[in-house]
Amino acid sequence: MLPICNRLHRQAFQHRSESFIPKTHQNQRRSSIIQSAQLDINWNRWHQNILFVDETDVCRSRLAIAFFENLSAWNGYDRLLVPSSCGIQAQPDTQIPLSTSLSLMSFAKLWDLRSRAFISPSRQSFDTDDVDRFDVIVCLSCRIHAEVLKRVSADRPTSPGQYVNKICTLTDFIMYCSDDRLLQGGGSGVLDSKLRKLVGLQLSSLRPSPAIIAAVTSSIDDANDEQKEASNASAIHQPQSQSKIEPTTIPSFLLPDGIPRPSLSSATDNAAEWERMALLTAICCAGLMCYIMDALPPDLPHWEPED
DSSP, rough: OOOOHHHHHHHHHHHHHHHHHOOOHHHHHHHHHHHSSSSSSOOOTTTTEEEEEEEESHHHHHHHHHHHHHHHHHHHTTTEEEEEEESSSSTTTBBOOHHHHHHHHHHHHHHOTHHHHHHHOOOOOOOOOHHHOOOOHHHHHHHHHHHHHHHHHEEEOOOGTGGGGEEGGGGGGGTTHHHHHHHHHSSSSSSHHHHHHHHHHHHHHSOHHHHHHHHHHHHHHHHHHHHHHHHHHHHOGGGOOOOOOOOOOOGGGGGOOOOOOOOGGGTTTHHHHHHHHHHHHHHHHHHHHHHHTSSTTTTTTOOOOOO
16 A cells, blocks of 8 residues: 555646646657666656765765755655765765864855755765665766766676666756756746846856857867768768768767865855855756656556555
């Protein structure tokens, strides 16, 4: 027998998605997710356990939890998305210094974030069995992502398919939400009013604009066209030497390789770096949240509790 709360959560989500998200938009998002196959989302359990992995489980991972919880609550998904944190270099159950915890809680208060992500002083260490405990594992930088894959592949060398598509980097989702979707107001907006204003002021400096992406990809496409013409010309004499031209995507050099990590001692001296870290985390968490919720299949069975 399934608890009645699961049925209510599902009904609430159906009502929200049907009321605020156009069917054409839902179908386009699901189609892009299926085609990209970057991250597998399994909704069989009606909720998602998400693990944010940092270096030491002190700053970035806890900030990601705080933003993710706030975004989930604002959008009505806080009972469906359950975040946790750990560190690849954290010593299990070691304590965070009290002064550091107080500084982080003060920083969270400035951003209207829940402080409970910073209250627990006990740090958790990443374990390879976390790939079984969690539905999605989100690394805070590309280096951490590589280290997590290295450890898991060493522990499970014969079954990469069981974990590769559930491990990602948070900045993978920096471009998932369009500018219009991020800055949309009202009850269907992804961000609350305060965060939306802050993001709107800095968005052009946080990620490449559509104009920049179009200009760069156009240059790459032109180079590919020249390569294709040269290849076709040589194919007259050597038909087997044609090279395949791959479709253009957003060049990786335009995107950050992780969430920046300012020094914990510079929160007051270098406020700009801390603000950039917070805004990047917020945008990427919004993209991650929307990615997961957009992946909800439209044809899940309708579970009802037994009488």
